[in-house]
Amino acid sequence: MANEVEKLNTIAIADIEKINGKTDANIEKLNGLELTGTSYPSHSGGDSVSTSGVYKFVTFTSSGTFGFTAGSAGLDNTLDYLIIAGGASGGHGNNGVGAGGGGAGGYRTGTVTGSTQSYSITIGAGGASQTSEAAGNDGSNSSAFSVTSTGGGGGGEFGTNGSNGGSGGGAAGHSSGGGGGSGTAGQGNDGGAFATEDRGGGGGGAGGAGGDGTGGAGASSGDAASGTTRAGGGGGGYRPSVGDGGAGGSGGGGQGGGDQGNPVAGTANTGSGGGGGAWNVNSGNSGAGGSGVVIIRYIYQAA
Numbered sequence: 001m002a003n004e005v006e007k008l009n010t011i012a013i014a015d016i017e018k019i020n021g022k023t024d025a026n027i028e029k030l031n032g033l034e035l036t037g038t039s040y041p042s043h044s045g046g047d048s049v050s051t052s053g054v055y056k057f058v059t060f061t062s063s064g065t066f067g068f069t070a071g072s073a074g075l076d077n078t079l080d081y082l083i084i085a086g087g088a089s090g091g092h093g094n095n096g097v098g099a100g101g102g103g104a105g106g107y108r109t110g111t112v113t114g115s116t117q118s119y120s121i122t123i124g125a126g127g128a129s130q131t132s133e134a135a136g137n138d139g140s141n142s143s144a145f146s147v148t149s150t151g152g153g154g155g156g157e158f159g160t161n162g163s164n165g166g167s168g169g170g171a172a173g174h175s176s177g178g179g180g181g182s183g184t185a186g187q188g189n190d191g192g193a194f195a196t197e198d199r200g201g202g203g204g205g206a207g208g209a210g211g212d213g214t215g216g217a218g219a220s221s222g223d224a225a226s227g228t229t230r231a232g233g234g235g236g237g238y239r240p241s242v243g244d245g246g247a248g249g250s251g252g253g254g255q256g257g258g259d260q261g262n263p264v265a266g267t268a269n270t271g272s273g274g275g276g277g278a279w280n281v282n283s284g285n286s287g288a289g290g291s292g293v294v295i296i297r298y299i300y301q302a303a
Contacts, residue, residue, distance in 0.1 A: 162203065
């Protein structure tokens, strides 16, 4: 026990700065007895855990609780976070046109100073594949540390606008036009407008707006992201004989339906949008949105 060690060679423990060249902050035990002042942060919970150097990365792919135990006074208790909401599904392809791709879920990064407590973590579901003649289904919100990321906006169908969301859904093709949904400031980007009635616009991504059939790029910013790109927009659906469906955005966006085949779902736990449906392909059904994710990084040991 720490408080059982009072002196070493008649020197009070509080006055010892180094033992064998190690500073007191790095001395954890003496003859099996723990010393005070050396408790690093620790946690419980999470669906997977990895380490890199002094950092521990805790990933939540389903809702749960992050139990954090702060380190001793003077140690760094910073929690870096990445919070991505669920991506939206693409719109239904019908009436001879291609539908808009689903928008990516909102992408937020930041830091908080952790204290010893339990934090609630919510992971947003991706929007379900649209199997009726309607716009795509929005993704659901993700949250942690009282910070909420907004679910992606569904892709439009038969001339309708894409829905607003973390990133906006792409518009569906139609001779009368349609605009992409708006992304949420600080979380994502707008969906793409349609260019012709043959194909829908791409859903917006965390790193860029949707284009003429192409999903917006994902993002990899934030210390907790570890350089991995996530939250790409879904590609727009193309009318058969026009060509392959629009490409999904980097980071997991699903390809739209078209000559190549069925639309593709956004990758799970990236918050990416699903591909837009294509008329007469897979009954016009769209690709589902990818579920969200929360990743937390903190220092768990000495350098």
